[in-house]
Amino acid sequence: MSADVYPVPAAVKKKALIDEATYKTWYKQSIDDPEGFWMKHGQRIDWFKPYTKVKNTSFTGKVSIKWYEDGVTNVAYNCVDRHLERRGDQVAIIWEGDNPYDDKKITYRELYEHVCRLANVLKRRGVKKGDRVTIYMPMIPEAAYAMLACARIGAIHSIVFGGFSPDALADRIVDCQSHFVITADEGLRGGRVIPLKKNVDLAIEEAEREGVSVDTVLVVQRTAGKIDWYSERDVWYHDAVKAEKADCPPARMKAEDPLFILYTSGSTGKPKGVLHTTGGYLVYASMTHQYVFDCQDGDIYWCSADVGWVTGHSYIVYGPLANGATTLMFEGVPSYPDASRFWQVVDKHQVTIFYTAPTAIRALMGAGVSYVNRTSRKSLRLLGSVGEPINPEAWEWYHNVVGEKKCPIVDTWWQTETGGIMITPLPGATKLKPGSATRPFFGIQPQLVDNEGQVHTETVAEGNLCIIDSWPGQMRTVFGDHERFIQTYFSNYKGKYFTGDGCKRDADGYYWITGRVDDVINVSGHRMGTAEVESALVSHDAVAEAAVVGYPHDIKGQGIYCYVTLMSGYDADDALRKELVQHVRREIGPIASPDKIQFAPGLPKTRSGKIMRRILRKIAEDDYSSLGDTSTLADPSVVNDLIENRQNKH
Numbered sequence: 001m002s003a004d005v006y007p008v009p010a011a012v013k014k015k016a017l018i019d020e021a022t023y024k025t026w027y028k029q030s031i032d033d034p035e036g037f038w039m040k041h042g043q044r045i046d047w048f049k050p051y052t053k054v055k056n057t058s059f060t061g062k063v064s065i066k067w068y069e070d071g072v073t074n075v076a077y078n079c080v081d082r083h084l085e086r087r088g089d090q091v092a093i094i095w096e097g098d099n100p101y102d103d104k105k106i107t108y109r110e111l112y113e114h115v116c117r118l119a120n121v122l123k124r125r126g127v128k129k130g131d132r133v134t135i136y137m138p139m140i141p142e143a144a145y146a147m148l149a150c151a152r153i154g155a156i157h158s159i160v161f162g163g164f165s166p167d168a169l170a171d172r173i174v175d176c177q178s179h180f181v182i183t184a185d186e187g188l189r190g191g192r193v194i195p196l197k198k199n200v201d202l203a204i205e206e207a208e209r210e211g212v213s214v215d216t217v218l219v220v221q222r223t224a225g226k227i228d229w230y231s232e233r234d235v236w237y238h239d240a241v242k243a244e245k246a247d248c249p250p251a252r253m254k255a256e257d258p259l260f261i262l263y264t265s266g267s268t269g270k271p272k273g274v275l276h277t278t279g280g281y282l283v284y285a286s287m288t289h290q291y292v293f294d295c296q297d298g299d300i301y302w303c304s305a306d307v308g309w310v311t312g313h314s315y316i317v318y319g320p321l322a323n324g325a326t327t328l329m330f331e332g333v334p335s336y337p338d339a340s341r342f343w344q345v346v347d348k349h350q351v352t353i354f355y356t357a358p359t360a361i362r363a364l365m366g367a368g369v370s371y372v373n374r375t376s377r378k379s380l381r382l383l384g385s386v387g388e389p390i391n392p393e394a395w396e397w398y399h400n401v402v403g404e405k406k407c408p409i410v411d412t413w414w415q416t417e418t419g420g421i422m423i424t425p426l427p428g429a430t431k432l433k434p435g436s437a438t439r440p441f442f443g444i445q446p447q448l449v450d451n452e453g454q455v456h457t458e459t460v461a462e463g464n465l466c467i468i469d470s471w472p473g474q475m476r477t478v479f480g481d482h483e484r485f486i487q488t489y490f491s492n493y494k495g496k497y498f499t500g501d502g503c504k505r506d507a508d509g510y511y512w513i514t515g516r517v518d519d520v521i522n523v524s525g526h527r528m529g530t531a532e533v534e535s536a537l538v539s540h541d542a543v544a545e546a547a548v549v550g551y552p553h554d555i556k557g558q559g560i561y562c563y564v565t566l567m568s569g570y571d572a573d574d575a576l577r578k579e580l581v582q583h584v585r586r587e588i589g590p591i592a593s594p595d596k597i598q599f600a601p602g603l604p605k606t607r608s609g610k611i612m613r614r615i616l617r618k619i620a621e622d623d624y625s626s627l628g629d630t631s632t633l634a635d636p637s638v639v640n641d642l643i644e645n646r647q648n649k650h
């Protein structure tokens with residue numbers, strides 16, 4: 001833990017929405033009287049019918065989470081319509097293409113028209129309230145229109161990141177039984193073409209084999225590349241929207257009606273459909289967006305995530321647009337055409353607030369300061385980080401080189417499940433410590449708990465991070481499997497939401513996330529279950545058994561290390577290694593590419609047959625001196641072979 005402390009700069013304090021005294025008062029209110037606090041702050045969004053009930057939540061028994069349950073509203077209305085009077089001509093979305101010469105600006109009035117036309121297309125083609133619509137798109141404005149069009153008519157969107165394979169897409173289509181897909185002909189990233197429509201075609205074939213048929217595929221023309229066309233189900237987006245009216249009344253949605261499903265990895269089994277609902281989610285996403293980023297009129301706000309991840313949902317689309325902000329959407333990658341791109345975009349659009357992931361910062365740091373220094377970055381006033389712990393070296397570089405020591409950094413800890421930011425500095429209130437997410441946001445009560453469930457009550461402590469009471473942005477269930485929701489999050493520690501993260505608390509009460517304590521790894525800020533990679537590996541004919549662990553990786557944060565036991569008759573050679581890497585990419589997608597594959601004649605198991613991952617993790621970390629007790633292994637000799645053949649030799 002770094003001992004450096006960075007006070008709030010005087011200039012920041014003067015203009016910020018929340019100062020230290022306000023943070024303290026509001027935080028205390030939010031814990032002493034959650035009903036009163038959220039009664040007041042729920043009014044930050046517009047309601048067609050005001051709520052009278054605020055909080056109705058329980059973390060025990062069947063676990064039930066309801067916020068503002070008798071209120072009626074609409075998310076698209078809040079993100080678009082309500083701004084028209086004052087901000088109709090203000091830019092809502094700045095789009096920056098993969099190619100630096102490609103960009104456009106969409107005002108709130110234009111956004112309204114796009115969203116309404118698309119909502120009418122969905123309705124005309126039979127999409128009803130509660131139906132699931134799968135969105136598999138590049139980072140183009142139509143992705144935001146698609147989300148908002150679903151919200152407008154009460155359809156539930158399920159966005160699948162464009163880097164996922166046809167198989168992964170098929171799984172998600174089948175799990176939520178989605179009959180409508182919105183995609184593009186091809187995506188464009190770093191000058192490379194991604195065959196989105198082709199992947200959709202393959203996924204639909206696969207989904208059909210599993211009994212789910214897709215009736216309509218709406219295709220945005222992005223590259224005009226060659227694609228296959230099935231006229232009975234494929235529809236060009238530009239043709240369909242042209243034929244529709246630019247008005248569409250927003251559906252009256254109850255606060256607890258679902259807004260979206262987003263699949264995320266856990267420590268076991270296939271990805272879970274995290275379900276977020278309407279009212280509480282929007283209150284929480286917009287409130288965190290406003291106060292964490294201190295977002296005010298005139299700001300140009302840029303979050304470099306992809307809408308395929310929760311960060312894109314809450315902090316590119318819903319939070320900023322609910323607040324009437326100008327949000328920048330970037331199609332490309334930080335290294336294209338060169339490692340200056342982020343900062344060129346900052347200068348070009350005069351970005352004031354910039355939010356990115358540690359993996360991008362580390363990669364750009366590796367490219368050298370000259371790429372940063374050739375740009376001005378004068379417009380920047382605040383920087384943010386999300387997705388994984390930020391190491392102090394990367395923090396310092398971000399602060400000193402990118403922000404030239406004048407921009408605070410908000411290191412925001414949260415999860416797909418939490419809907420919005422949970423532990424974070426507020427720029428005008430919080431002294432910063434590099435590597436610490438600092439303090440809880442309003443209404444959030446973290447607790448550190450040991451493996452036996454004992455709560456650490458002393459200030460300085462370390463343990464498993466739990467949250468002991470609900471907040472409005474919390475996920476409500478796993479789509480179609482409430483039992484799994486209870487099991488995954490509320491069974492380890494009775495009556496508490498368990499995050500899966502380990503955490504330290506220092507003498508100032510600051511929180512330091514130490515990383516996952518379960519079998520989830522974080523590769524370049526992408527969350528991955530080791531079980532998913534394992535099941536992809538064992539689906540290959542050559543593989544008898546596989547165990548996957550994370551290991552420290554300079555740029556990615558964690559890399560993917562696979563131990564593979566082969567079926568007899570296969571050669572343990574580099575050709576097979578390559579083949580297995582390709583296989584995993586086909587099964588899950590390029591983001592799951594194994595970094596190291598070690599062929600192992602046997603895996604370390606207890607006598608009851610449980611794989612001892614602790615040992616595998618140590619070997620992958622090249623730290624085989626501290627393997628701990630191996631005497632309980634069924635066959636202790638496998639450990640020597642694993643060490644000898646490790647792939648991380650110095």
Ligand code: WTA
Nearest residue numbers: 386387388389411412413414415416513527
């Ligand atoms: C990790 C991303 C440390 C953590 C919003 C969490 C972080 C998982 C931070 C959720 C941070 C996210 N510091 N760790 N600032 N932000 N994490 O669901 O392990 O993709 O549980 O949500 O990322 O990843 P997810």
